[in-house]
Amino acid sequence: xxxxxxxxxxxxxxxxxxxxxxxxxxxxxxxxxxxxxxxxxxxxxxxxxxxxxxxxxxxxxxxxxxxxxxxxxxxxxxxxxxxxxxxxxxxxxxxxxxxxxxxxxxxxxxxxxxxxxxxxxxxxxxxxxxxxxxxxxxxxxxxxxxxxxxxxxxxxxxxxxxxxxxxxxx
Amino acid sequence: xxxxxxxxxxxxxxxxxxxxxxxxxxxxxxxxxxxxxxxxxxxxxxxxxxxxxxxxxxxxxxxxxxxxxxx
Numbered sequence: 187x188x189x190x191x192x193x194x195x196x197x198x199x200x201x202x203x204x205x206x207x208x209x210x211x212x213x214x215x216x217x218x219x220x221x222x223x224x225x226x227x228x229x230x231x232x233x234x235x236x237x238x239x240x241x242x243x244x245x246x247x248x249x250x251x252x253x254x255x256x257x258x259x260x261x262x263x264x265x266x267x268x269x270x271x272x273x274x275x276x277x278x279x280x281x282x283x284x285x286x287x288x289x290x291x292x293x294x295x296x297x298x299x300x301x302x303x304x305x306x307x308x309x310x311x312x313x314x315x316x317x318x319x320x321x322x323x324x325x326x327x328x329x330x331x332x333x334x335x336x337x338x339x340x341x342x343x344x345x346x347x348x349x350x351x352x353x354x355x356x
Numbered sequence: 357x358x359x360x361x362x363x364x365x366x367x368x369x370x371x372x373x374x375x376x377x378x379x380x381x382x383x384x385x386x387x388x389x390x391x392x393x394x395x396x397x398x399x400x401x402x403x404x405x406x407x408x409x410x411x412x413x414x415x416x417x418x419x420x421x422x423x424x425x426x427x
Binding site: 231235239240241242243246247250251254255258261291295296299300303304311314315317318319321323324339342343345346347349350353 | 367368371374375377378379381406407410411412413414415416417418419420
């Protein structure tokens with residue numbers, strides 16, 4: 187059944203660290219409304235998927251989720267800046283329907299992706315984490331692991347291809 | 357390792373865009389290029405949305421190595 191680590195109440199940890207998590211998001215976004223948005227979003231995702239993952243470091247995981255959502259939001263905001271008229275403060279469409287953050291996270295999808303990543307060869311997984319979670323450049327990953335940048339790119343594709351196949355197989 | 361996805365060019369291209377966006381914010385020319393590509397074919401948009409969703413999910417999976425401590 188569930189390992190001991192999973193019994194930890196992630197949402198409680200979230201709530202008790204909310205201020206610090208929000209600060210981490212703010213550091214990335216530089217905008218308190220967006221930071222608040224990301225923290226809300228992270229909280230929803232964490233409560234939706236609580237118990238799916240085996241978390242050995244719950245607090246570090248919460249920071250990972252908040253930082254990743256903040257970075258994604260930051261990058262998308264830059265992209266949407268080119269798509270739409272600049273938004274007036276307070277006129278943003280809540281939730282941005284159709285964008286990744288607005289997509290409900292299915293517990294099943296998350297479990298499948300977690301399993302798919304765990305099935306990757308160690309080097310592939312390492313490359314993918316350095317890219318996805320740490321935001322390292324292909325060059326940095328290549329020199330750290332003594333492989334070529336083109337191989338870094340291939341391995342990142344491999345990781346995502348494998349996750350995609352896992353989701354499609356259900 | 358990966359199952360054969362070689363024939364799915366839209367998917368491969370979508371992943372390439374996601375990787376590029378992760379590396380650095382797109383400049384105006386690249387943004388336009390992406391928009392053009394998205395509008396070219398509904399399959400492109402579908403692939404891009406699928407890749408974005410997958411990207412989001414992978415960010416929610418805890419890392420395997422020792423995590424850095426938060427803040």
